[in-house]
Amino acid sequence: MKTHTREFKENIPLFGRELESKITYTIDGVTTELGSEELNSVTPHYEGAILKSVMKQLDVDSNVEIPLGTILTYEFGVKINDEYEYINYGNYVVYRVEKKEDTNSWQITCYDKMLYAMKNYEALNVTYPITIRDFINTICTHLGLTFKNLNDTFVNYDKEITKELYLDSDGNPLDYTFRTVFDELAAVTAGTICINEEDDELEIRYINDTADTIDEEYLKDVNVNFGEKVGPINTIILSRSADSDKISQSIPSDLADEDKIAIQITDNQIMNDNNRADFIPEILNKLYGLEYYINDFSSTGICYYNLCDKYNVKIGENIYSCIMFNDEVNVTQGLEEFVYTDLLEENQTNYDYVSDDDRKTNQTYIIAKKNEGEIEAVVSSVREISTKQNNDYQELLKKFQPIDSTLNKIDSIERSVIQLQTDTYTKTEIQQIANGTGVDGTRVTAVITTSGTFDEDGMTYEKSNAPTKSTINEIGINVKDQNDSSLLFAGYVDTNNAPQDLLNKYGDYANQTIVGTDNIIVNNYLNIGTHSRIQDYGNGTGIFWR
Amino acid sequence: MFLNENSIIINGVSMGPYILEAKFGYHKLWGPDSGRNLAGTQTGTLLGTFPKITMQFRKLTKSEVELLAPIFDSARQTTQYYDPYEKSNISMTTYSNDWELTDKYFVDENDKNEGFSWAVISTRKRG
Numbered sequence: 001m002k003t004h005t006r007e008f009k010e011n012i013p014l015f016g017r018e019l020e021s022k023i024t025y026t027i028d029g030v031t032t033e034l035g036s037e038e039l040n041s042v043t044p045h046y047e048g049a050i051l052k053s054v055m056k057q058l059d060v061d062s063n064v065e066i067p068l069g070t071i072l073t074y075e076f077g078v079k080i081n082d083e084y085e086y087i088n089y090g091n092y093v094v095y096r097v098e099k100k101e102d103t104n105s106w107q108i109t110c111y112d113k114m115l116y117a118m119k120n121y122e123a124l125n126v127t128y129p130i131t132i133r134d135f136i137n138t139i140c141t142h143l144g145l146t147f148k149n150l151n152d153t154f155v156n157y158d159k160e161i162t163k164e165l166y167l168d169s170d171g172n173p174l175d176y177t178f179r180t181v182f183d184e185l186a187a188v189t190a191g192t193i194c195i196n197e198e199d200d201e202l203e204i205r206y207i208n209d210t211a212d213t214i215d216e217e218y219l220k221d222v223n224v225n226f227g228e229k230v231g232p233i234n235t236i237i238l239s240r241s242a243d244s245d246k247i248s249q250s251i252p253s254d255l256a257d258e259d260k261i262a263i264q265i266t267d268n269q270i271m272n273d274n275n276r277a278d279f280i281p282e283i284l285n286k287l288y289g290l291e292y293y294i295n296d297f298s299s300t301g302i303c304y305y306n307l308c309d310k311y312n313v314k315i316g317e318n319i320y321s322c323i324m325f326n327d328e329v330n331v332t333q334g335l336e337e338f339v340y341t342d343l344l345e346e347n348q349t350n351y352d353y354v355s356d357d358d359r360k361t362n363q364t365y366i367i368a369k370k371n372e373g374e375i376e377a378v379v380s381s382v383r384e385i386s387t388k389q390n391n392d393y394q395e396l397l398k399k400f401q402p403i404d405s406t407l408n409k410i411d412s413i414e415r416s417v418i419q420l421q422t423d424t425y426t427k428t429e430i431q432q433i434a435n436g437t438g439v440d441g442t443r444v445t446a447v448i449t450t451s452g453t454f455d456e457d458g459m460t461y462e463k464s465n466a467p468t469k470s471t472i473n474e475i476g477i478n479v480k481d482q483n484d485s486s487l488l489f490a491g492y493v494d495t496n497n498a499p500q501d502l503l504n505k506y507g508d509y510a511n512q513t514i515v516g517t518d519n520i521i522v523n524n525y526l527n528i529g530t531h532s533r534i535q536d537y538g539n540g541t542g543i544f545w546r
Numbered sequence: 547m548f549l550n551e552n553s554i555i556i557n558g559v560s561m562g563p564y565i566l567e568a569k570f571g572y573h574k575l576w577g578p579d580s581g582r583n584l585a586g587t588q589t590g591t592l593l594g595t596f597p598k599i600t601m602q603f604r605k606l607t608k609s610e611v612e613l614l615a616p617i618f619d620s621a622r623q624t625t626q627y628y629d630p631y632e633k634s635n636i637s638m639t640t641y642s643n644d645w646e647l648t649d650k651y652f653v654d655e656n657d658k659n660e661g662f663s664w665a666v667i668s669t670r671k672r673g
Contacts, residue, residue, distance in 0.1 A: 336579055
């Protein structure tokens with residue numbers, strides 16, 4: 001917990017509490033203190049979890065600009081007996097400053113010194129093997145941090161890292177930052193790696209049972225939710241990449257699978273070789289029995305809990321044991337605090353394929369050595385395919401053979417459809433051809449009916465067994481008998497284009513327009529030229545000229 | 547509190563000779579988090595106590611109004627008054643309300659404007 005008095009705890013939920021924020025920083029030897037007059041809002045917050053590193057953040061809306069890179073201290077005060085008691089939220093580095101022209105103030109984003117770890121992992125001056133404790137200290141020194149636990153014993157502090165894990169064989173960086181390395185170290189040490197608020201040092205923080213209880217006086221009357229209980233933890237599982245090659249240990253060691261409540265650590269490069277089982281016992285001992293309630297609640301303001309503090313919330317007759325992992329304190333003209341703790345990622349492990357140590361088994365395993373860029377695989381033996389597996393295969397064949405045939409039929413239908421689409425005209429296209437518009441140059445070139453034909457030779461009327469047939473075309477009208485001999489022709493004798501029967505009969509009149517037939521019946525008169533006429537005259541025939 | 551003629555001085559001008567009465571208000575402002583908690587208990591942040599002085603002015607002559615008008619019209623004033631909580635004279639920056647003057651006949655040094663009320667409110671919390 002942050003250092004505070006009993007009066008602080010008693011006064012903060014009271015009606016009529018008076019609050020104060022204070023930000024202090026020094027630039028070029030000049031110390032500046034900002035208070036409520038300069039600060040429009042201050043929001044310290046963090047999002048953390050067990051077995052992770054945590055970086056705390058501070059968001060400030062200020063009427064005074066604070067330069068980038070400034071290290072400031074934030075304190076929050078409650079008035080007690082006419083004096084403010086302040087609790088220390090620690091030091092932060094100004095990371096981003098934005099001017100808000102609408103309010104004429106500055107939005108300032110700050111992070112604690114875990115910010116220094118937010119860069120790509122670099123080569124360290126390390127001689128391997130190196131203990132976990134010395135490795136953390138080396139990183140801290142490299143980043144300009146002080147390791148608070150340098151002289152302490154903690155989970156797996158003396159386990160060794162035998163070689164470089166986070167650079168390739170040529171010393172080039174892999175996809176790691178110092179922050180992600182801290183995440184892995186947090187898992188190895190079964191703690192939470194963070195910056196201590198009081199002394200600015202990097203520490204491995206474990207769950208701190210404060211034995212403190214808050215009740216409804218500290219909670220708002222809306223958004224107060226408590227969920228299921230996590231734990232009690234009795235099993236630790238280590239897995240490699242892609243959630244493979246799991247090993248686990250439990251307390252007691254013969255715990256039934258259905259009773260195992262586990263925390264799983266996945267793809268940790270430090271706990272990746274075949275000696276990884278050696279890391280589990282201390283982790284398990286540290287986390288054994290861990291339990292807490294999922295929660296999400298809004299508070300009127302507590303403020304004195306730290307990351308990883310374990311506390312109780314009493315509501316009526318219910319008491320919820322909680323751990324502070326995520327916290328946001330919103331200090332404006334009033335005070336609100338938002339607290340939540342999530343469920344651990346679900347672990348669905350089939351323990352049939354999990355042992356407690358790689359070295360005791362002949363199981364097939366694969367280790368992805370990212371720094372060496374290789375996969376080391378050991379296959380203990382190649383077994384024959386069992387009869388059962390073969391039978392399963394035959395059953396599968398039988399099951400899917402009809403489907404295969406059906407698929408072939410579908411292929412055939414598909415080809416037919418394609419053929420149909422290629423070789424036929426659509427209704428619209430047919431309409432265009434019929435009305436003479438044509439489609440791609442295709443037009444009606446012939447009409448054939450039961451009584452005749454209309455084609456490039458002309459329009460021919462013809463019926464079966466009829467004595468004559470008639471053709472009308474560009475040279476004239478030609479009526480023929482059944483022997484195809486012309487009976488009547490009225491038209492142009494075109495020696496280049498006339499049919500042979502016409503030429504036979506009327507070849508002497510080539511290139512002339514004639515009417516040629518065997519019989520002509522003239523019912524009234526016959527004019528010949530412009531001067532002659534033959535017609536009835538009385539009971540005889542008159543030939544008249546002029 | 548009004549202890550003597552100079553208990554209220556605004557922008558260097560003592561109000562004592564011009565007022566018939568002064569009402570001292572000590573107004574609490576509450577934060578937006580005020581309400582009730584899960585226990586039903588009222589909770590909230592007190593932003594502070596903001597003093598307010600409401601003065602009833604007597605009928606004033608033409609020259610008296612001309613002396614005081616710039617003070618009445620100013621956006622901010624420096625107000626000194628005796629505060630019983632502080633047990634001393636304190637100075638505060640204030641803002642004021644509008645003021646209105648009623649004349650029932652011609653005003654000069656003998657015939658005065660009607661009386662009126664005017665108030666100043668502290669821009670900051672006391673203390």
